[in-house]
Amino acid sequence: MNRDDIDVRPITDDELADWSRALNTGFLRSTPVSPETLEKRREENRVSRVRGAFDAGRCVATFRSFPQELTVPGGAPVPADAISNVTVSATHRRRGLLSRMMTADLAEAKARGDVVATLIAAEYPIYGRYGFGPATSLTEWAVDVPRTGLDPRRAGPDDGGRVDLVDGEDVRKTGPELHERLRATRHGVVDRDELWWRRNTGLAATPEEPWKEPFYAVYRAANGEPEGLIVYATDDAWGDSKQPRNTATVRDLIAVTPAAERALWHYVCSVDWVTTVRTGYRAPDDLLPHLLPDPRAAGVVTQADWLWVRILDVVRALEARTYAVPGSLVIEVDDAAGLSGGRYRLDAEPGGAVCAPTSEEAELTLDVSELGTLWLGDESAVRLAALGRVREEKAGAAAVADALLRTSRRPWCPDIF
Incomplete structure (x- = not known):
C-alpha cells in the first residue's frame, strides 16, 4: 500500500473512540472503551494536539502532546512539548507513520516557542532518530x-x-x-x-x-x-x-x-x-x-533511562540553566530535522549564561540528541566522547563541557506521562 494512502492528521472529536481503540491495541490492552473513559479523555486532551493515522477510515496509529514545564539546573522552568500515547498498530509498522506525526508535532512545538520536547520512552531504540536523548535515569x-x-x-x-x-x-x-x-x-x-x-x-x-x-x-x-x-x-x-x-x-x-x-x-x-x-x-x-x-x-x-529530551531552541535551553563554574565553549550541533542545528558559543557564569550563534571554530561537535542527554547535567561529555557519540575538535573540550554542564545532584523526573 502506498504510504500516501494513509491519512495522518489531528483527530476530530467524533474519532476519539476509534483513536482510543487504536491506543489500547498498541499498548496491548483490552480494546473496548467505555463511555466514561471517552468523556474523561475529552476533558483531558486538547484534540488539536491529538494525532492519528487513518487507513480506510480506521485509526492505526496514535500520538498526543500537551503543554508541560520542566525544571532545569538552577530552578527555572522552561516550556516543553510533552509527548505521550505513541502507538503504531502491528499491521502498519515501517510505513513512516510515527515519523510523520512526530515531524508535524515538533514543528508546531518549535513555532509555539517550546524550548524542548519530552517523553518517556517505552523502547530505547526509537526516539534517538528524532533528536531525543535520555536526560534522566531512575x-x-x-x-x-x-x-x-x-x-x-x-x-x-x-x-x-x-x-x-x-x-x-x-x-x-x-x-x-x-x-x-x-x-x-x-x-x-x-x-x-x-x-x-x-x-x-x-x-x-x-x-x-x-x-x-x-x-x-x-x-x-x-x-x-x-x-x-x-x-x-x-x-x-x-x-x-x-x-x-x-x-x-x-x-x-x-x-x-x-x-x-x-x-x-x-x-x-x-x-x-x-x-x-x-x-x-x-x-x-x-x-x-x-x-x-x-x-x-x-x-x-530496577535501573534504567527515564525522561528523554529533544532540544528545540539551543540558545534558550543553555541560557535557562545555571552553571557551577565560569567558562566558555563553542559547540557544533547537528540536527537532521533542521530544527536547532548550528554553531553556538556558550559563555557561562554562576549567575547566568549567554549563548549565541557564532562563526568561531567549533570545539565540540555533537548531535542534538547528545545535547539533550548532556543538558540537565546527568551524563559526561568525556564518557560520550569515549563512546564516539561526541567529537572533540579541540583537545580537552569534553572536559570543559563536563565542568560546565554536570550537576552535583542528578536530575530526576518522578512522573510518567
Missing part, C-alpha cells in the same frame, strides 16, 4: 525491612516533627504546594496540574481503570508546616506459621527537606506486617539507602 530499590537495622519500637520522628495519615482530599490541598516547592529546587521535575492530582487521588477512575485507595501520610515539621508526602499501597501476603510477608509499594514520595525524606522512609519501613518496601522509581542518587542503619538492606531491582 533507580528502584526493594528494602528488606528486617535487615534495615531500624528500631521496631521507635514511634516516630525524633526531630520534633510528626507523621500523620491523611486522605485524598487532604492530598489535593497539600500536595500541589509541596510539589511546587520540590520542582523549584530539583531539576528534571515536571509540573503537575489540577487534573494530575484529581487522577492520582481517585477522582478520575473508569471501568477500565478502577480505583483502589492507597495510604497517604504527611510529614509536618516541628512548626506544623508540611514538608513531605508519601503515597503507598500494600498487598496481603502471609507465609508459613502465620508470618506476615507484606510488601508496601511507594507510588509517590515528595520531600522538600532531608528531615522529611528521612521521616517518611523510616515511617513506611515501620508499618506493621510490612517486610518489604518497594521504593518506586527514584533518583539514582536518592538518599534512601544511606538513611538506613544498614544500606545493604536496600537492593537495586
Whole structure:
C-alpha cells in the first residue's frame, strides 16, 4: 500500500473512540472503551494536539502532546512539548507513520516557542532518530525491612516533627504546594496540574481503570508546616506459621527537606506486617539507602533511562540553566530535522549564561540528541566522547563541557506521562 494512502492528521472529536481503540491495541490492552473513559479523555486532551493515522477510515496509529514545564539546573522552568500515547498498530509498522506525526508535532512545538520536547520512552531504540536523548535515569530499590537495622519500637520522628495519615482530599490541598516547592529546587521535575492530582487521588477512575485507595501520610515539621508526602499501597501476603510477608509499594514520595525524606522512609519501613518496601522509581542518587542503619538492606531491582529530551531552541535551553563554574565553549550541533542545528558559543557564569550563534571554530561537535542527554547535567561529555557519540575538535573540550554542564545532584523526573 502506498504510504500516501494513509491519512495522518489531528483527530476530530467524533474519532476519539476509534483513536482510543487504536491506543489500547498498541499498548496491548483490552480494546473496548467505555463511555466514561471517552468523556474523561475529552476533558483531558486538547484534540488539536491529538494525532492519528487513518487507513480506510480506521485509526492505526496514535500520538498526543500537551503543554508541560520542566525544571532545569538552577530552578527555572522552561516550556516543553510533552509527548505521550505513541502507538503504531502491528499491521502498519515501517510505513513512516510515527515519523510523520512526530515531524508535524515538533514543528508546531518549535513555532509555539517550546524550548524542548519530552517523553518517556517505552523502547530505547526509537526516539534517538528524532533528536531525543535520555536526560534522566531512575533507580528502584526493594528494602528488606528486617535487615534495615531500624528500631521496631521507635514511634516516630525524633526531630520534633510528626507523621500523620491523611486522605485524598487532604492530598489535593497539600500536595500541589509541596510539589511546587520540590520542582523549584530539583531539576528534571515536571509540573503537575489540577487534573494530575484529581487522577492520582481517585477522582478520575473508569471501568477500565478502577480505583483502589492507597495510604497517604504527611510529614509536618516541628512548626506544623508540611514538608513531605508519601503515597503507598500494600498487598496481603502471609507465609508459613502465620508470618506476615507484606510488601508496601511507594507510588509517590515528595520531600522538600532531608528531615522529611528521612521521616517518611523510616515511617513506611515501620508499618506493621510490612517486610518489604518497594521504593518506586527514584533518583539514582536518592538518599534512601544511606538513611538506613544498614544500606545493604536496600537492593537495586530496577535501573534504567527515564525522561528523554529533544532540544528545540539551543540558545534558550543553555541560557535557562545555571552553571557551577565560569567558562566558555563553542559547540557544533547537528540536527537532521533542521530544527536547532548550528554553531553556538556558550559563555557561562554562576549567575547566568549567554549563548549565541557564532562563526568561531567549533570545539565540540555533537548531535542534538547528545545535547539533550548532556543538558540537565546527568551524563559526561568525556564518557560520550569515549563512546564516539561526541567529537572533540579541540583537545580537552569534553572536559570543559563536563565542568560546565554536570550537576552535583542528578536530575530526576518522578512522573510518567
